Amino acid sequence: MRVKEKFNKKLLVEGNDDQHVIWALCNRFNTPENFDVIDCEGIDKLYEQVPIRFKQSGVNTVGIIIDADVEIKNRWSSLKSLLTAQNFVLPDELPVNGLVVASETGKRIGIWIMPNNDLNGMLEDFIGFLIPQNDKLLQIVNSTLQNIENQNLNKYSMNHKSKAIIHSWLSCQEEPGTPMGLGITKRYLTTDEETCLRLICWLTKLFSY
Amino acid sequence: MLNSVDIKNYRNLKTLRINSLARVNLITGKNNTGKSTLLEAIAIYATKGDLTFIYQLLRDRGEIYRQAEKNKDVTESNIMALSSLFADRIVGFKKDDSISIGSLENTLFGEEKSLDESVSMRFVKYSDDLQIDNQGGTTRKRTLLIEDDADKLLADFKVGLEISVGDISYILSLDEGRFYDRFGLSRGLGKSENYQFIKTRNIDREINGRLWDNIALTEKEQYAIEALKIIEPSTERIAFIESLRERTAVIKLSNTANVLPLRSMGDGINRILTIILALVNSDKGFLLIDEFENGLHHTVQEQLWNIIFNLSQKLNVQVFVTTHSEDSISGFESVLNSPGNSFDGKLIRLDNVNGNIRQVEFNAQELKIATDQNIETR
Numbered sequence: 001m002r003v004k005e006k007f008n009k010k011l012l013v014e015g016n017d018d019q020h021v022i023w024a025l026c027n028r029f030n031t032p033e034n035f036d037v038i039d040c041e042g043i044d045k046l047y048e049q050v051p052i053r054f055k056q057s058g059v060n061t062v063g064i065i066i067d068a069d070v071e072i073k074n075r076w077s078s079l080k081s082l083l084t085a086q087n088f089v090l091p092d093e094l095p096v097n098g099l100v101v102a103s104e105t106g107k108r109i110g111i112w113i114m115p116n117n118d119l120n121g122m123l124e125d126f127i128g129f130l131i132p133q134n135d136k137l138l139q140i141v142n143s144t145l146q147n148i149e150n151q152n153l154n155k156y157s158m159n160h161k162s163k164a165i166i167h168s169w170l171s172c173q174e175e176p177g178t179p180m181g182l183g184i185t186k187r188y189l190t191t192d193e194e195t196c197l198r199l200i201c202w203l204t205k206l207f208s209y
Numbered sequence: 210m211l212n213s214v215d216i217k218n219y220r221n222l223k224t225l226r227i228n229s230l231a232r233v234n235l236i237t238g239k240n241n242t243g244k245s246t247l248l249e250a251i252a253i254y255a256t257k258g259d260l261t262f263i264y265q266l267l268r269d270r271g272e273i274y275r276q277a278e279k280n281k282d283v284t285e286s287n288i289m290a291l292s293s294l295f296a297d298r299i300v301g302f303k304k305d306d307s308i309s310i311g312s313l314e315n316t317l318f319g320e321e322k323s324l325d326e327s328v329s330m331r332f333v334k335y336s337d338d339l340q341i342d343n344q345g346g347t348t349r350k351r352t353l354l355i356e357d358d359a360d361k362l363l364a365d366f367k368v369g370l371e372i373s374v375g376d377i378s379y380i381l382s383l384d385e386g387r388f389y390d391r392f393g394l395s396r397g398l399g400k401s402e403n404y405q406f407i408k409t410r411n412i413d414r415e416i417n418g419r420l421w422d423n424i425a426l427t428e429k430e431q432y433a434i435e436a437l438k439i440i441e442p443s444t445e446r447i448a449f450i451e452s453l454r455e456r457t458a459v460i461k462l463s464n465t466a467n468v469l470p471l472r473s474m475g476d477g478i479n480r481i482l483t484i485i486l487a488l489v490n491s492d493k494g495f496l497l498i499d500e501f502e503n504g505l506h507h508t509v510q511e512q513l514w515n516i517i518f519n520l521s522q523k524l525n526v527q528v529f530v531t532t533h534s535e536d537s538i539s540g541f542e543s544v545l546n547s548p549g550n551s552f553d554g555k556l557i558r559l560d561n562v563n564g565n566i567r568q569v570e571f572n573a574q575e576l577k578i579a580t581d582q583n584i585e586t587r
Contacts, residue, residue: 040582045582048578049582049584051575052578052586055558055571055575055586056584056585057585
């Protein structure tokens, strides 16, 4: 969703779900409210926005959260060329704790590639990490989906399996139809999981400067 | 047309360099970032440092003092007024203290140097020596005292303002009250380029009648009528008539026999007439408009941009416009990127970074992304 922007630090995300998940996490962890979370409506538009954001009056910190999708190496290399053109010097490998670098002119960029800066996948894989350990429902969701796939009744592609899992799981909570962000707020999902804590560390390091 | 501009020491623009300018340049930025100052600098460049223009500028800003009342030395008052043109009002005598306004070109070696027609101004120390010529008459010889000499000859010098265009320069003496009256002097520096400067408060300019006379019965007259139709579609003709001491515009609408004073029809249509008359009178020169949006509804602004982009191309006018308005920027973007046209325009934002003015440029494509994705460029 479009927001009225209030801050000179921006976090660019691909979609509405990412935006609400970040808001819910920040609430949960009480992180200082000092950056706008911008729903760019897709990866292409997000890439287009980056150079323009750095031209905005007073903006010197921009964070990016994107999905690795099928090949995290490709995402990382396309981001590298985009940001090298903005005079950032980036390491060869994306650090697993997320990247925060400053340019010589004092501009700061942060990068987090979902789910965990290492695996292929997307936001839904990250949310999958937040399902409580040894959750019995998850085991049933997994076997049910497996059963559906065995009979070729699944209409989703295998790239989107994590979406099928998380939304099936959410649909069986107290209030069916709860989206991922609210699932955090309502505490269906845990937030003391290791990847989640690393994401919060990255956000704090990037924006509490 | 200026392809780039490099300004030094002009008011708050201590060093401002814009590497590429377009045909139509929209300038935005917070208060006190030097938007109007940039327009003034372009005007000084266009007039080749014309004294009448500079005097007008100083008077508009309240920098001309009435010497008799102030009980001050004439030279001192003149220096005080003129120093307001210089960054931090510094009365320096060094080359580095000069105001300079010009464009840049890249030499073969990748260095930048000023192009020939750069305008520069600085305070200088000089002496006037009487010389006896071979017929026995006396002439005055004006000698510029170079910086190092100044101390040695401290006893006997005057302070003047050196104005140069490229390699040609003269020293303006400041020991008379009406320094600006000496038209002949500035003429030596070359003919002023064609330009029109519409200030913030100019809804309707006194010179509109004269500008109209220049274009009456030419095809430009039709351009003016078409522009007025943006606001009043039934505009048929306009004319200027004598009323009291001035000439004012009247308008004839197609649906009525009466002729109406244009002033009775609101700020918008008067502002449009002012802008269009200035535009069609700036052929091969510069059109400068301070605060584009004044008096204009946002739907009107977009149509006016369309006229400005088209006519500036046709008449070879370079346009510089300032704005605070988001509507004005989005109308500009929409015309600039309208399909089927190849308009040349850009947005330039001036930022004040710890007292230094810096520019940020947005080309047509960047402006489109910003507008489509709702990113604030102001």
